[in-house]
Amino acid sequence: MAFNRLSSTDAGATFRRDHLEDEAVRILVVEDDDTIADAVMHGLRRSGHVTERLADGESADATLHHEHFDAIILDLGLPGVDGLTLLRRMRGRGDNTPVLILSARDTLDVRIRGLDDGADDYIYKPFEMAELEARLRAVARRAIARSGGDVAVGPLRLKPGERRFYLDGTPLELSPREYAVLEVLLLRHGQVISKAQIQNRLSDWNEELTEAAIELYVHRIRRKLSGSIATIRTVRGFGYLLQSDDG
């Protein structure tokens, strides 16, 4: 969470490596500051996205009543109807479009309120384009997976409709539990996933999974990924990180 606050050239480099690839989506940017909005839209278009911009909450609210977007980048400090109100209205009428919040105030309050009101993620100003894209990608990826669309990270592609992973176009043979573990790692790509998070995700199986069991599944998945640039890295004391390149 502190990551986005302290930006650096080094961090930017890691995010730059993969763009949204063929997950081109239609994004609404609701931001009243022209400079920031222009830069964000420019960056997103360069990654092949279709973007639209609205500068106030009222017109965004009106537009969202009859238009669909794949994701929304929402500034909290809007003139008129503010970001959180807009978000509450959307969720109130059952609009589940993924929302990434932009905030100039990096306090826990904003984060908690935003997530309570149905935001999918948040990012604080000042941020970097690469960081914004990474988060947007993660948000969009989860939304796409929820609605049954394909999600790809590097050579690894998840087809939720088939409940199957493909590596460089070849189907991967995974057990249901291995599939679930890899799904968690892929949908939260770029984040370190703790064993506890994986345990939570697999709790559907009605039986307690030990950490040793999770280590075993990860070991098996690694074997099946060997030879590809997609790897699962162990971060000691923290958990696992899915990487789609040599970084």
Place this chain on the structure above:
Amino acid sequence: MAERTIRLNAVPSLRRRLLLRLLVPLFALFGISGVCAYWLAVHYSSSIYDHWLYDSVNSLALLVSPGPHGAQADLPVAVEKVFVWDETDPTLFNVTGAQSGVLVSNADLPPVPDDAERYVDGFFYDGVLADGERVRVAALPLSADRAGEPVWVKVAETGTERADLIEHIFLAVLVPQLLLITAAFFAVRRGVVDGLLPLRRLTRRLRAQGPQALQPLADAGVPEEVRPLTQALNGLLGRLNALFDTHRKFIADTAHQLRTPLTAIKLNIEEALAENDIERTHAHLLRLRASADRATRLTTQLLSLARAESGAGLPDRFQKIDLARLAHECGAAWVPRALAKQIELSLHRDDDPVWVRGDPLLLREAVDNLIDNAIQYHPGHGQIRLDVRATPEPRLSVEDDGPGIAPELRSVVFGRFQRGDQTGRGGTGLGLAIVSEIAATHRGRVWLEDTRSGRGIRAVLELPPPRDG
């Protein structure tokens, strides 16, 4: 008047309080002493008059003697004139025998009542004449042995003379009393105002202080009783001055620190604009980004420091926190950035929670800054290790295998805008100052020590355990 009293009471005034406390009892005492003096004067003067009246009745009794038919009174005209004459009050008399009736008389005097006041052999009483005039009567009974038959000798006088005397006494007491009260009022008021003068002088001196420099108040001329107050005030002024100085210096430092990346930004923009070669333009843009990053980082750290400072003295936000879990959450977010520098970040902890009491937001800030600092000053390709343990005190340590910090600099780097190295590798010099501020807020400690391997440095944040153990 009532309104005025209410308004005056709204602000407590030392002067008013002193005046009230001094003047009210003083006036009450004067009043009581006046009443006493008046009462005594009246008492003694009326007893003198009564005594004179009693002498008169005895003198008149001397003229009564036994006669052939009971008692007889021999009152020559000359004697009666002398006896009766008085400037204002004519003396009234009446001698009446039980059988002979009135022997001599110049007035009808009221009979002796049952509650008459006894005095030696006679009585005193107040009565009313037929014409309604009030009189004071002295009556002396004469026995039959003495006068031939029982005789009542009575002498009376009207109240005019006594009333005049009482009025004189009243004035004689009242006028000096009033003069005394007036004099006392002015003396007390003057005394109170004079006595409070040092306070007013002190107020003027304080009021004359500008906001720029808060001068301590000199002890000269300050009364002993007020001195503890001025000394406390001087202590406060001293602390305020120190705080102002720190803030002034901090703002100046901040401006200076911001100016460096801003200058770099300006220069690189100008260079980039003047450049035709795309490669060299790109190089300027990279430097531009580094400078913008530095300015960004600085503002973020400044906000963080402001939060750490405002968090001081707010222990009501404190709650029981698992330091191990906090280290996990904070650390996980730093992993990608550490990996980007080929640094392996690892966490070492037992499975049990490590409970501390604190503000979750501030502690997160402290842990983030320790990790950020370790990554920031690490040259790359190495390890950073987080350790959380519950004994002897709950503590979190961040150990790196970077260049380390010379022992003599280890206490210096906790100051603001102080860096362990002078390479200025993007660090703001605020990170450890923030951690130190937060540690102090939590009554904890933070320090730097050698690592076991001798390479790099270990930062240790120690926090007190929650009160309930």
